[in-house]
Amino acid sequence: MQRISPFLWFDTQAVEAADFYVSVFPNSHIREVMRSAPDAPAMGVSFVLDGVDFQALNGGPEFNFTEAVSFFVAVDDQEQIDRYWQRLATEGGSPGRCGWLKDKYGLSWQIVPMSLRDYIAGPDREGASRAMTAMLGMSKLSIPDLRAAYAGK
DSSP states (O other): OOSSOOEEEESSOHHHHHHHHHHHSSSOEEEEEEESSTTSOEEEEEEEETTEEEEEEEOOTTOOOOTTSEEEEEESSHHHHHHHHHHHHHSSOEEOSTTEEEOTTSOEEEEEETTHHHHHSSSOHHHHHHHHHHHHTOSSOOHHHHHHHHHTO
8 A cells, every 4th residue: 555645535425436436447446345343334445546545434524525636637648538527527527627527526637638748838839828728718628629729720
């Protein structure tokens, strides 16, 4: 287990959320569901998302997620953007701006192509400005549209 890992507070849906997340991301699994007794409700869950350890607690309704914390998912291509966006934003979640979304549990995610940096911080400063303007107008990021904006098309 890694020394520092995200710890998520849910009302009562920690195991449900963990099951959902491991179905979305590759190389993911539930490690352990923690209960005070075999027939007791789950207190928490330990799980792995694409190699990253997570912990989640059924802590009650006192706290909710905010955009102040989000998970940045670096993706290789448009197919990955589309797949994660479909699962996280549209299955009970809501789209945000500039690649951000909230899932059905209210947790914020950023689905960002690794190539974004090439467009918004590229050597062509006018192209980078056009790409940044294009990104600011997007909800789900589009690599072809970012590329076209950078190129001035």
